[in-house]
Amino acid sequence: MSNLLLMAGVFLASFLIGYALIIRVPSLLHTPLMSMTNAISAVTILGALLLFSQPTTLTENFLGALALVLATFNVVGGFAITDRMLRLFKAKSPNPNNE
Numbered sequence: 001m002s003n004l005l006l007m008a009g010v011f012l013a014s015f016l017i018g019y020a021l022i023i024r025v026p027s028l029l030h031t032p033l034m035s036m037t038n039a040i041s042a043v044t045i046l047g048a049l050l051l052f053s054q055p056t057t058l059t060e061n062f063l064g065a066l067a068l069v070l071a072t073f074n075v076v077g078g079f080a081i082t083d084r085m086l087r088l089f090k091a092k093s094p095n096p097n098n099e
Contacts, residue, residue, distance in 0.1 A: 004059065038078040044071040 025033055048068035
């Protein structure tokens with residue numbers, strides 16, 4: 001139980017510190033920041049998968065599954081948004097029908 005409280009405390013502290021840092025990032029840097037959070041989420045996915053390779057309790061299984069789902073959602077959504085933003089910078093091909 002003390003390990004769970006320690007992990008919850010680390011999670012809460014990292015959430016508060018992360019929020020305090022991200023709120024101060026200028027909008028120009030949001031795309032590189034999103035790429036970094038995708039990398040962090042990928043590490044979270046690997047950690048959750050490693051959790052399932054060990055004998056764990058029901059609570060740990062639930063928290064690992066929740067971390068896996070949320071991190072996967074973040075990675076997929078981050079790549080979709082980054083792709084959409086990058087398409088804004090591509091040159092538009094000339095349309096032969098419009099002169």
